[in-house]
Amino acid sequence: MRINYVDSCAGSGKTTAAIKSIAHGVERLQSRFVIAQPTRQLIASTLERARQMAPSVRWRAITADQYPGEVASEFRKALQARDVDCILVTHKCILDNPDLRGKVDWSLIVDEVPQVDFSFQKNLSITWDWWTEHFDVVANSSCDALLDVMIKPGHASIVDQWARNEEQDDVVAVVQPFFNALVNPHWNLALTRGDWMSAGWQGRAQLHAHGWLQPSVLEGWGDLTIMGANLTNSLLYLVWKSQGVDFQPHPMIKPAFPRHDDTTGSRVRVKYFTEGIWSKTLRNKCGGLQSICNRLKDHVDGRHIWSANGDVQDWQWTIPLGCRIPPVSHGLNDYRDFDKAVFVAALNDMTSHFAWAEKTFGIDPMELSRAKAQEAAYQMIMRTALRDRDSDVPVSVIVPDRRTADYICGLLPGSRLDFLDLGIPELGPSQRGRPTKVVVRSNAERNAAHQKRKKQLKATVTALRDLQERVTHDGLVSNENTLYMDYSLEDDLMNQTCHSVTLSFELTTTSRSIVNHTFNSWDVVRDELRRCHEVVFASKANNWLISGATFDPDASPDTTKGAANVVQMQLLQLDFDDSPLDPERVHRIFQDVRHLLFNSYSNGRDGLWRYRMVVPLNCPVGSEAYKAIWDICADRVRNIGYSVGTKLGESGINSGLDISKRTPSSWFYLPCQAKDQSKSFWIDHWDGVPMLDPLEWLDRVVIDAPEYQEVAAVKNHSPDLRRLLERLVHRETVEDADHQREECRKRAYEAALEDWRATTAGEGNAGFWRFACRLAQAGYDHAEIAQLLNMHHGDSQSNRQDRKKQIKSITISLGNGRT
Known part of the structure; x- marks a missing residue:
């Protein structure tokens, strides 16, 4: 088109x-x-x-x-x-x-x-079934956080009636925007998976949708x-x-001047009053708009136009001689005789809408804000005398935050930027010397890299799947044919036609040998894990450990069970420690795939949840594909409001999902009864439920977060100031090289740390020394290495006290030049 x-x-x-x-x-x-x-x-x-x-x-x-x-x-x-x-x-x-x-x-x-975008969110806890019985949902092919929605066969008439709402029913009016988009074939509509799958949890249900208008x-x-x-x-x-x-x-329609120049920009003074991101929440923390108005009175003198959110009443604007116009004001051309404009509307989208735009189109939050909120502010101030290019009238503009002010100044060369200190502590002080942030890679570049990564991940999975289909079951069976409690595999199960499943076991955390055990089907795996769960131990140390990985002990000269030894994965495991998140809710958000949920040994201690979820994969995957699928699962947890690692959810509450277990070489204790047996539980979501298909899930792999770099906030000052900025840019280029070196050090540190955390008992001495040497090779000095060794000495399965004692000898060896 x-x-x-x-x-x-x-x-x-x-x-x-x-x-x-x-x-x-x-x-x-x-x-x-x-x-x-x-x-x-x-x-x-x-x-x-x-x-x-x-x-x-x-x-x-x-x-x-x-x-x-x-x-x-x-x-x-x-x-x-x-x-x-x-x-x-x-x-x-x-x-x-x-x-x-x-x-x-x-x-x-x-x-x-x-x-072209649409967002809808309503609490329909009581009337949920009235509305949702008329449409179906299916998984979105490219974004796991979304579910595509469609009208059920035979229900089009009632849905169309609600969309039109010709009787102007007040109850139907609440959901009418949603059904309007649903019946329109040119709107692409999707529901948020987390809200849909959590509907009914503790009696609450949210209908939460996002959509975009198709060309x-x-x-x-x-x-x-x-x-x-x-x-x-x-x-x-x-x-x-x-x-x-x-x-x-357009070949024919050519405006007189496509961009502003100094003639217009030099007439403008842009003022802002917070370095933070302006929002209704920040506005209300400051005492509401009336409190802001009272502080702005000294800076707004005479006739002016102003814009605020719809929840603000006209009487709340206490500055005399103000004329209100809507925040979205393009096309209004009757205010050219005004030389002052105040824009205090907070037009932020919901966090979930930012996430939707990024996951669906790769549009980062800064670009979405620029396209909507900041552009609305620019359009509003251009209703003033600035619209008349031949005028020489100076124009004063007030916007709430730095990012909006920077955007406007970027469009108006020669404009001046000032910070207004309104004396409200919540607004914060000026940081005029602070650079602003811009994205390093464009959306097109990020999306291209994203598609390339998906293609590579799927290619590795396809290769492993094809290999599995070629190799016979007999060729994969190990010499071990029983689990640790004399559980024999029944001979008649060996004749099933399902693909075999190979998992790894070890006797204790200090074990130096791995048992690769091949099961004839996933149902056998489930049954064996269920029988393990019935066992009572006096100490969890008496239990065996399991890994979903198959290891090649000869793949690395340094480790036998580390990340470098992983050949493939067939079982995904999520470990929740000290979690406030009820496992029943986790079960709900993963109800589209086969899984088991069961308690950990210490579940219930301190009143918090400790449990594990295991998810079988319908074909083996490599390490990178495993981590990509793990990240999608973590996103599901984050999308219901819980934080995972450093990535915050809306509630800010930590989910307890252990990100250190993201590595494919991680080991977990087999299921067993909790120490306090009353805290034991087993959730079996298995029969008739499809297994997780890695190839399907990798189509939904999470796009990398945008990278930002700092630049000078305003690049359109006087010629003298521009020359100064050019010198600063040169200095920033040198600083960028230092930054890149630091990023290389950071990546090397993270890789070394991942291998150290995968180090098993019995390999701790060599593994800890290897960790220190890799830090030295990455450019860390002796003091930094000592600090990191002290920080991470307990991160592996080896004895933490022995590693603590080893730090001194490592420091001496490094000082003598050994690496």
């Missing part, structure tokens, strides 16, 4: 250029046009200007002002009658009526960028153009480009 676009600054004359282009097309080519604009007010203004500029063109506006309740039917008739040259309608008219006969004979110009909604016109200020920063451009839309600059 091809879309012509016109991208320029606000007030550049896009609409004027479009009117001229339309007049040329009508007079020379007998073309017909439709202009779609966001509001009726803007349409009325454009119609008046168009008739003055091109009186020979037959113009007609079709809006609810002229045809209340009949806009769609009048528009359809006008397209068929073809008795006018150009029709002006609203965005809503175009988007609500995508199937129009005869539109192929018309050129559509969409003036201002339409909204197909504008297909079928003879020619299609979209015009907008900073269009290439818009969410529409970012999303539709990722879907394959071919955006091309």
